Amino acid sequence: MAMENGTALPNTTPKRRKSKWSVALEQKYLFFMSVPFVIWIIIFNYIPVWGWTMAFQKFRPGLSFREQTWVGFDNFVALFSEPHFYLVLRNTLAMSIMSLVVGYTVPVLFAILLNELRHMAFKRTMQTISYLPHFVSWVVVAGLITKMLSTDGGIVNQLLIAIHAIDKPIQFMAHGEWFWGIVTMSDLWKEMGWNSIIYLAAISGIDPELYDAAKVDGAGRFKRIWHITLPGIRPTIMVMMILSIGWLTSIGFEKQFLLGNSIVQDYSEVLDLYVLNYGIKMGRFSFGTAVGIVNSIVSIMLLLISNRVFKRWTNESVI
């Protein structure tokens, strides 16, 4: 700090009591470099929040804000009296929770197993391979998954037939009850390797002497994993739990949109898709915005509930 004061502006003699304005003038370039982006983010991220007012109007495009008719909570009443809404809500909750549980635990295990590989070249190859699906779009992944699960020549069906587990191919994508599982597994296939990166980095930070000491004491590999690796990455596991609970608010709809079809619709439609189908396709903007708001509220409630559960387990709070 002393360095900073002493050398930053060596020639200005009265260093104290510079007015705010003269400092601002001195830092004019810093303002030039940031203010345009602040305006930018206000336009693209803050103004849409103002659009939530639409949910309380009978919004008609083309009219100005003052000309719109206000309807109070009518759109929400309409939404909650629609039986289909509860189906969509169920799907959203189910898939969020499944992907939170599976998508959070499996990468930890995968990272620990990767770390147990002693053949370095093999380990590195496995890492690179496991990151691969992360970089591919959901469009491509949905295509691959449907191909692998297809009834004509899909490898999964062929393998199942080859080991005589089934007699004729199963139509995986036509069973509504399986859709949640398929989405969760696809998600896992795509992101398992990627999500393990952070744990691997944490494991590599553990002092190797701990392992050597445990070996001398006669601890086997399971014991070393249990007593050294896991406690060593505990802080990272906690941080990632916080982040994944935060991500509950954005489960998205890409997977459901791309993997779903009209047969499994009752299991694949999530709130965001509902918004898309009712709000934009049918032009019911106010209704769609109301769904969007409910979606946000549901997300926040999920966040609070998971935080409660998490706290009970670990005595640590996320928020």
Place this chain on the structure above:
Amino acid sequence: MAAKSTNSESVLFDIFLYAFMISVGIVTVYPFLNVLAISFNQAMDTVRGGIYLWPRIFTLDNYKEIFIYNNLIVAFKNSVLRTVLGTLLGVFSAAMVAYVLSRKDFIARKQISFVFVLTLYFSGGIIPVYMLIRDLHLMNTFWVYILPGLVNAWNIFVIRSYIDGLPISLQESAKIDGANDLAIFFRIILPLCKPVLATIALFIAVGQWNSWFDTFLYNSNSDDLTTLQYELMKILANTTAGASSADMARSGNPELTTRVSPESIRASITIVATLPILVVYPFLQKYFVQGLTLGAVKS
């Protein structure tokens, strides 16, 4: 040294471990190799089934077919353009804001940080954003791919935490030499930030290259603004296995002749849409691992 019993336990563990890892590897890679083989196999022959890792009747027809299919050339150009432009502008603007926010002496630092931090926690939702894009007359323009997501708070904070780790003395000595803040940013900060900028560039580029929803939502009426992923998505929607006849009947791509099957077309477009990223990412592995760690620690 370890006792004999722990040794045999360890060997057993290793056998299972390697078997598990190899199966994970196969499950990950096989779908890609399978699609690659299909894309090089004659379409009529593919229909007979039984193509796994290697084409039975090698041909380039599938690729020829998709590249005479006019929309795809346009789509490819647009995908490349949005990736290049979006990445350059995105990295540059994030780096600039990150530098400003890394300056502890900047008087508006807290306020501006706050404006960006808040955006991590809420979003307006699909419809309000849709209405905004419409009101700004960005629909059916190329700019809808670039402008809305240009400034991203997460990228800014990752870069900032990297700048925070740089020695401050470099900036100070430049200041003594009379460099202004703009010059410090361009001459000192940008060159030093190369590793983190490479990471962010990779993330933005992958996001741009892979996105299809903005084309679907905003530009589905303009054929000359289509993108590769959107074209692939349309074909996928037409051929999804298990889809009902209603889905099948959804508008197809009439330009595609019957000489090749949808499956072969899909395979070759999948390869075109996947290859550029797969060629690049292994070389950036060192950087993104570092970048991810930085990001997680900060947030």
